[in-house]
Amino acid sequence: MVLQKYTFAVIATDVAIFTTQDGELKVLLIGMKKSPYEGFFALPGGLVGGDESIDDAAGRHLFDKAGVRGVFLEQLSAFGEPDRDPFGRVVSVAYYALVPPDAHRLKTTKQYKGVSWFSVQRLPNLAYDHKHILEAAVARLRGKLAYSNIARNLLSREFTLGEMQSMYEIILGEKLDKRNFRKKMIGSGLLTETKHMQKGRANRPARLYTFKKKKMVFI
Amino acid sequence: MVLQKYTFAVIATDVAIFTTQDGELKVLLIGMKKSPYEGFFALPGGLVGGDESIDDAAGRHLFDKAGVRGVFLEQLSAFGEPDRDPFGRVVSVAYYALVPPDAHRLKTTKQYKGVSWFSVQRLPNLAYDHKHILEAAVARLRGKLAYSNIARNLLSREFTLGEMQSMYEIILGEKLDKRNFRKKMIGSGLLTETKHMQKGRANRPARLYTFKKKKMVFI
DNA sequence: TCAAAAGTGTTCGTGCTACACCCATGC
DNA sequence: GCATGGGTGTAGCACGAACACTTTTGA
Structure with a gap:
């Protein structure tokens, strides 16, 4: 049980952004271009800045990718398996967000190229452990619906x-x-x-x- | 919104270990000796090893401090305000654990010097954001009691x-x-x-x- | 006039709440 | 014999589940 004195990790956030559309629950995913995940999709997210809280980072990535602010955004869980990212030790703090169906005009604009909504019933291949994160997010959403508003x-x-x-x-x-x-x-x-x-x-x-x-x- | 390319942080876990004793809900706390928190108490915890999952690290710290294994241990939330630790950027993934009242013989042994149970009704001064973490843990425990076993x-x-x-x-x-x-x-x-x-x-x-x-x- | 969704009450069973007294033991 | 916690049943109420028909509009 020997530990290095300090182990540093990169802190990232991933956000499962949900909406309802055409009678289905949809989640926002981004097409990836870089190896080893070309052709895969990923939850929007990214790194946490050095002087930024994790909550703020999640809100920032939500705005950058979905163009919405001030919507429901809640921490889901931290995911920190040592091998979850081939890049190195990256700990992801996952969030889920709910946006109303009239807020997502993003599909048409150029800024959001490569970003699209997928039904949670028919998901493409997901990068990293994002399948795992997304399942946890859907379960949380379903559970909370019963006893909250x-x-x-x-x-x-x-x-x-x-x-x-x-x-x-x-x-x-x-x-x-x-x-x-x-x-x-x-x-x-x-x-x-x-x-x-x-x-x-x-x-x-x-x-x-x-x-x-x-x-x-x-x- | 300029970010350094990679921001590294130290990953820690803190564990709120609960038991019941003398008709009260108690939590395990450790007396601190180092500045700037001498005289304060803290949740047991510590750093996550470089090749260790966060869950494993939480279990390890639980065993080291409370001497129990295989008990209920669940992730609570990640806490990552930039200034939560004066040492530097430390992201803590907090857990809570439940141990049966007959498992904690620790008070008498030498290994656990400085470690003791406190009623959550009468808490001493807590270091870092551990008051905040502990409040979240108690709220979670109370909430889960209602609809789980x-x-x-x-x-x-x-x-x-x-x-x-x-x-x-x-x-x-x-x-x-x-x-x-x-x-x-x-x-x-x-x-x-x-x-x-x-x-x-x-x-x-x-x-x-x-x-x-x-x-x-x-x- | 047809298709499509809006709107509206009642019955039944289940589960939660409130409530008071006798029982078995150690001292 | 007394102090202490163990053990038991019932009545009322709130809530959820099941269930079918009429209304209003655009095409």
Whole structure:
């Protein structure tokens, strides 16, 4: 059990950025070009600056890659197997972020070339231990949905109960009963009914709701 | 937002080791002798070796300081504020561990000089950001108690339902109803009734129970 | 008029809560 | 015999689950 006096490591953050789109839970991935991972995809992330907190670094990488700020961002776990990165000893502190579906215009802009959304059901090959990280992130998200209101971070400012329900169904991977869902959500006291109605759809217009408070509430 | 190409940091682990004793939740702390923290106490921990995973390092420090192996040990979070350690850039990956009350004989042995248990209700001054880490650990423990069976890791192999209930009360910080608690625990199917009875106490002997399975079950 | 999603109540079972008294032992 | 913790049942309530039809719009 002999140790060198000090072992230094590079500190990185990787961020699993989730959104819902087309009835699926999607995560942002970046195509890699460098050996030994050409053709693989990776979670956005990068190094932590020398005078920067890890949280700040995660927020910075989130903004650089997804162009969003001020969204839900929470630490998942640190990943530090000695051989997780062929480059050398890199400890990654993983985060997950939730962005509403109307915030990601990134697919069209040039800055985000090589960046795209993938359904978590159909993932490409992932570099490093990112498959492992992503599985942990999805599990955490699914678990937290049950007893918190983090779901709000995946919805637009105004949303219909139908949209909200389908978002829950996407993440949980199961169908929910419409009447029970509406009863529970309206009864939770976290939503405000607006005066606006959804428009321009070939069906009865749905009422739009907003969340009451900015801050997170754990139900 | 200019970054040096690589920023290196020292990787450490800190472990909040909990047990229950004398009706209180206790945590293991080490008295410090070196400036600028002489007179302060710190969570046991230390550096991660160059070829060692962070999990392994946490287990090693747990064994070195508390003399126990194979107990519950789970990562809490990484703490990486740039100024959290006056020594330099040290990123700490914090863990929490649960040890049964009959496993800690350490107070008497010489090897563990300067190491002692403190009630989480009456903490001494803590070095670094260890107050912050410890608060996070207690909150996690309290939260997990509600929906998992991690409590088993704080009990001896055979235990009475009274001991179990008082352990829950210690951690949750509230009184529980005896009949409801017993009903719920027996009904959970996680316990096995043994043929042994508690002995040598000035009251009616209590039946001893064990846990059914080795592996963790989330109820 | 048709397709599509919105909207709406009731019943049943389960699980949580509150609550008080007798029992077995050591001293 | 007394102090101490062990051991037991029931009633009320809240909550979740199951379940089907009418309404409103655009095409």
